[in-house]
Amino acid sequence: MKAVVCRAYGLAGLGLEEVEAPHPGDAEVLLRVRAAALNALDWHLLRGTPFAARLFFGLRRPRTTRPGRDVAGVVEAVGAKVTRFAPGDAVFGSCRGAFAESALAAEKSLTPLPAGVPFEQAAALPVAGLTALQGLRDAGRLRSGQQVLVHGAGGGVGTFAVQIARALGAEVTAATRAESLETMRALGAVRVLDHEREDFTASGERWDLIFDCYSHHPLSACRRALKPGGRYVAAGGPFPSLTSILVDALARSALSLFGSRKLLSILARSSPGDLALLGEWVAEGKLRPVVDLRFGLAAVPGAIRDLAEGRARGKIVVVP
Ligand SMILES: NC(=O)c1ccc[n+]([C@@H]2O[C@H](COP(=O)([O-])OP(=O)(O)OC[C@H]3O[C@@H](n4cnc5c(N)ncnc54)[C@H](OP(=O)(O)O)[C@@H]3O)[C@@H](O)[C@H]2O)c1
Known part of the structure; x- marks a missing residue:
């Protein structure tokens, strides 16, 4: 499968590669990514800033090589201990390596996608x-x-x-x-x-x-x-x-x-309940994610540059 991989700090370290599809662990879900969204956090992790954060994220190169957290997609496979989801379910939430064709997420980081909410809008939420x-x-x-x-x-x-x-x-x-x-x-x-x-x-x-x-x-x-x-x-x-x-x-x-x-x-915390509430508001029309720009996987470095340089209005979404 295709995935954006980060081999060194900075945008030059990013590239689109062919990698092996991951297998879900016991409490994990494998997703077919339908949309992912960029966050300032992705840029900080890629840049390794503030510099002291490299103590945790890798001194010379990023320990996490697969960027992207916000995701919406369809469950492809589930681990042995997963009870809330089955293959075919549409979900959204946080994962590891969202800028890819498939990604792994912890079961507890995902929420069912409400009927009628497009993947692109759901990916913008987390x-x-x-x-x-x-x-x-x-x-x-x-x-x-x-x-x-x-x-x-x-x-x-x-x-x-x-x-x-x-x-x-x-x-x-x-x-x-x-x-x-x-x-x-x-x-x-x-x-x-x-x-x-x-x-x-x-x-x-x-x-x-x-x-x-x-x-x-x-x-x-x-x-x-x-x-x-x-x-x-x-x-x-x-x-x-x-x-x-x-x-x-x-x-x-x-x-x-x-x-x-x-x-x-405020330091936002993961909360499936809050995520479900946001999803309901979108389904009811109370909340409308403002999706400004859409990119394919190959354009992720440019999309991150747009985000870092403040060119985006609202959210930037990646559609593999
Ligand atoms: N604490 C947490 O848990 C958490 C979670 C997510 C994000 N964040 C942080 O929250 C901030 C916003 O995140 P985001 O995702 O909205 O980023 P974003 O989409 O890149 O938006 C950047 C924001 O910065 C504002 N901005 C830039 N230059 C400005 C200036 N000179 N004066 C006033 N406003 C300026 C923009 O406002 P206008 O477009 O209105 O000018 C825009 O709201 C970032 O610093 C991010 O790291 C924190």
């Missing part, structure tokens, strides 16, 4: 959808009627966050670049800000929740943009090193010590 859902609902404790600002709303996580905040009953302001303002209105934002022209921290406005997909403003300024009792949740940002990530985490904790405003970050 990492970005879970980050937005858990960031807003759990870390952000978003309640119906609250006002939420989604900053950096035009990317994979942000386009889900705008819609999920709305589905949870919030009034959404989306801060994004000019070319995405119309999309934000179509996704349900009642207000939009061009973040290249307007600094939300300097507007004097206050929100119950700020969900930040690109955390680069001073945290003290973000705190001032919160209403009393408000929460600031960072999903990601231009963190160049492990030190900057740690300094930011310490600063958030220090600023949350006094007063009612809290500054937090």
Whole structure:
């Protein structure tokens, strides 16, 4: 079968190869991949950044040679202890090596594909959808009627966050670049800000929740943009090193010590229940994955370059 293989850190280390089809272990499922989606995580793992992460991911070359996590496909074979799936079932979730014709996934990382949901839309859901859902609902404790600002709303996580905040009953302001303002209105934002022209921290406005997909403003300024009792949740940002990530985490904790405003970050966790909920919302039309670009397997390096250079609007999907 064909698979994208990573032999060295960086895009030049990526290539399309003919490899042996994997066999599922006892608790694993072998999938025929129908669609996979790219995430910033794929780019970080391929680049080996922040550099300190190479202690875990491989010092000289990536230990994981098969990139891609988000997947939707059809079960081809199951391990001896798998009880929830059988060959022929349509599923989506997380796997190892999604940029391939077939991939292995743990049974617990997969969820049945709801009827009527296309593979491409389901593949877009796992990492970005879970980050937005858990960031807003759990870390952000978003309640119906609250006002939420989604900053950096035009990317994979942000386009889900705008819609999920709305589905949870919030009034959404989306801060994004000019070319995405119309999309934000179509996704349900009642207000939009061009973040290249307007600094939300300097507007004097206050929100119950700020969900930040690109955390680069001073945290003290973000705190001032919160209403009393408000929460600031960072999903990601231009963190160049492990030190900057740690300094930011310490600063958030220090600023949350006094007063009612809290500054937090979100690390999305795998949850079949949450994934099923996202799938149901797509089936019901409450959530619409914004799939911007589609690529075949051979074009994965270029697709990752587009993602890394911020050219994608919403999600990039790979169709083998
Ligand atoms: N914590 C977790 O568990 C978790 C999970 C997934 C992703 N993440 C992180 O969350 C972040 C967003 O992920 P993603 O998948 O949405 O990435 P993406 O699709 O590449 O989107 C990039 C985002 O960055 C924003 N951005 C880039 N330059 C900006 C600038 N100068 N000012 C303001 N915003 C800017 C874009 O906003 P506009 O298009 O609106 O300009 C867009 O929302 C990444 O840092 C990623 O590593 C974290």
